[in-house]
Amino acid sequence: MRSTSTSVALRQARQHLLESGQCPIGLVDERLARSWQRSLDSGLLPTGRLGNPDNLEHQALRQLRGHHQELLAHSRPVMEYLFEQVRDSQSVVVLASPCGTLVDTCGDAYFLGKAERVALSSGASWHEKQRGTNAIGTALAEMAPVEVHGAEHFLERNGFLTCAAAPILSATGQILGILDISSEHSRGNPHTLGLVSTAAHMIENRLLVSGSQRHVRLHLHTHPEGIGTVAEGIALVSEDGWVVGGNRSALALLRISVAQLGSISLDQILNVDLQELLARHHRRPDAPLSLRRHDGAPLFGLPVPDKRTVRTLPPSAPARLPEDALAQLDTGDARWRAAAAKTRRILGKPIALLIQGESGVGKEWFARSAHQSGPRRDGPFIAINCAAMPESLIESELFGYSPGAFTGGRREGRLGLLREAHGGTLFLDEIGDMPLALQTRLLRVLQERQVVPLGSAQPVAVDFALICASNRKLREEAEQGRFRTDLYYRINGLAVELPPLRERTDFEALSQRMLQDIEPARHLRLDPSLMAALEKYRWPGNLRQCASVLRTACAMLDAHEEMVEWHHLSDDFLEELQSADRFSTPSTTERPPQNLDELSQSAIQQALESCRGNMSHAARTLGISRQTLYRKLALRKERLAAPDVQHSARGLLSGR
Numbered sequence: 001m002r003s004t005s006t007s008v009a010l011r012q013a014r015q016h017l018l019e020s021g022q023c024p025i026g027l028v029d030e031r032l033a034r035s036w037q038r039s040l041d042s043g044l045l046p047t048g049r050l051g052n053p054d055n056l057e058h059q060a061l062r063q064l065r066g067h068h069q070e071l072l073a074h075s076r077p078v079m080e081y082l083f084e085q086v087r088d089s090q091s092v093v094v095l096a097s098p099c100g101t102l103v104d105t106c107g108d109a110y111f112l113g114k115a116e117r118v119a120l121s122s123g124a125s126w127h128e129k130q131r132g133t134n135a136i137g138t139a140l141a142e143m144a145p146v147e148v149h150g151a152e153h154f155l156e157r158n159g160f161l162t163c164a165a166a167p168i169l170s171a172t173g174q175i176l177g178i179l180d181i182s183s184e185h186s187r188g189n190p191h192t193l194g195l196v197s198t199a200a201h202m203i204e205n206r207l208l209v210s211g212s213q214r215h216v217r218l219h220l221h222t223h224p225e226g227i228g229t230v231a232e233g234i235a236l237v238s239e240d241g242w243v244v245g246g247n248r249s250a251l252a253l254l255r256i257s258v259a260q261l262g263s264i265s266l267d268q269i270l271n272v273d274l275q276e277l278l279a280r281h282h283r284r285p286d287a288p289l290s291l292r293r294h295d296g297a298p299l300f301g302l303p304v305p306d307k308r309t310v311r312t313l314p315p316s317a318p319a320r321l322p323e324d325a326l327a328q329l330d331t332g333d334a335r336w337r338a339a340a341a342k343t344r345r346i347l348g349k350p351i352a353l354l355i356q357g358e359s360g361v362g363k364e365w366f367a368r369s370a371h372q373s374g375p376r377r378d379g380p381f382i383a384i385n386c387a388a389m390p391e392s393l394i395e396s397e398l399f400g401y402s403p404g405a406f407t408g409g410r411r412e413g414r415l416g417l418l419r420e421a422h423g424g425t426l427f428l429d430e431i432g433d434m435p436l437a438l439q440t441r442l443l444r445v446l447q448e449r450q451v452v453p454l455g456s457a458q459p460v461a462v463d464f465a466l467i468c469a470s471n472r473k474l475r476e477e478a479e480q481g482r483f484r485t486d487l488y489y490r491i492n493g494l495a496v497e498l499p500p501l502r503e504r505t506d507f508e509a510l511s512q513r514m515l516q517d518i519e520p521a522r523h524l525r526l527d528p529s530l531m532a533a534l535e536k537y538r539w540p541g542n543l544r545q546c547a548s549v550l551r552t553a554c555a556m557l558d559a560h561e562e563m564v565e566w567h568h569l570s571d572d573f574l575e576e577l578q579s580a581d582r583f584s585t586p587s588t589t590e591r592p593p594q595n596l597d598e599l600s601q602s603a604i605q606q607a608l609e610s611c612r613g614n615m616s617h618a619a620r621t622l623g624i625s626r627q628t629l630y631r632k633l634a635l636r637k638e639r640l641a642a643p644d645v646q647h648s649a650r651g652l653l654s655g656r
């Protein structure tokens, strides 16, 4: 968006906005009007103070920066170069995340100080919802380069700024970040938007090249000399010839849209297919090749097959020594360790791994680490939760579909997750929940190692390591006809069972590891009495529940505190821990029941434990109604609360 509003029209428009609280029609250009309207819809007032912007604290900002590490690393040199170009104009160069939070700044010390006063510093959110019309937030909303001058800013307090911002896009058109140059309004330069857009392209190209390991890169231009310049197109072509990504210039040169990525092959666009292109390149490796689009337009192209493309990674290829990611998860439990040791032996071999265990025991984490420990770790790890995906979608999500294959599908078709896993690992979580009909299709893919997308007759070869997980006993499911026996044997090359948390012997080391993961910069510890109580707890939600309890407790700590104590736990968990401990208090359980009443209490306790606290189920097991069960429990609670059996909560829970 280049502003076209004249200053007179802008002044009138602003007056209208201030007086009527409504967006003027026809006085400012359409994009600015749309942005003002969005600002009004977010409840902002042009003269208003900032409400409570979503600025990030130090720790959260560090996490966000960690998440965008690659973007930051590739952007920093470009930002510094960009700053050199605008050094004399008292400016600041800013990088924002896709949610509008500033993650890096580089600039003039004097102006940086001033900019920080309007929160142009890392951690501040410049989303339109927080700060109204501004170049960063508006570029995000419009997904296009934008400049916003002085009074075009929705909030008056930002009226002294002039800003130009451009989105940084991924090879598949997703927004990765926003690059922005902000300076004082009086210092605005008509070329800033062009400069910032070019710099955004430079970052996109760097990211594209560094992330293209599994594909052939095709560098394109209309002149051979244009290849290697910032204006070149870079397309990513999969090993089987599909155009799966590209920068904006590549899409323009190939005349395709982002929506067509993954469903159009190179030979549908150019007069060569991938194999021929590579063969010609092999004969003349350094010279750009003369190509032609099917509409007759000439192009020049230089293919760069990455050394690590999947074709060069057959199972027999010598792989780099595996980094042992599994060892990093090992906190000492013998059963877990045995499962990891067996898994290590099959990594890189064509043997499917089946991980079983209760919900939350860490099956997915185990699978990811197995992938990272094996020779395919540079390939993708595609995780699919068969239980979470609507049945009607599983087929198209897994197998993909060709353009127009069915009503409601994306016009441009879809690659499908099985093909996305090519060269890496496919992780099918909760495979026991996959409908029978799809089990049949999956079995065929695993046997034939090729996928036929919906609506297409053309099979496409796929190569991935397979890991499946289930919290049901799949053998029993197969015996009862709910799971295909032949598929069971196909996915069960090696089956490992991860132990539930209550049966692990490494609670102390595991919880310590979790605390370290939650707050890596602090040396947090658990109060010993709390540790003892947590160790005894049954953890129906396993590691997931434990990590969540600790995360909440850590959030309650003051900055100087390092010991997680009882009062840091959330009330409902404390209550649960307390009642669980009461059920297993030695006075009621360790000696045999002495009378009818104790016998009945003991039976209730056993039923509740075996039904994992499900009251209806426990009542059925005991042969009594739910109301009676609740009455009996209330009676027991009253007794436990009676003065002669009452202890302080802490003493009781810690077993003292």
Ligand SMILES: Nc1ncnc2c1ncn2[C@@H]1O[C@H](COP(=O)(O)OP(=O)(O)OP(=O)(O)O)[C@@H](O)[C@H]1O
Pocket (backbone or CB within 6 Å): 329, 330, 357, 358, 359, 360, 361, 362, 363, 364, 365, 366, 429, 469, 471, 513, 514, 543, 544, 545, 547, 548
């Ligand atoms: N080895 C580990 N060390 C620390 N935390 C872990 C570990 N494994 C799992 N967790 C914690 O447990 C959570 C659940 O793990 P994960 O999703 O792998 O379990 P799951 O068995 O696949 O669960 P589900 O069966 O419900 O899909 C993780 O988000 C993480 O917080």
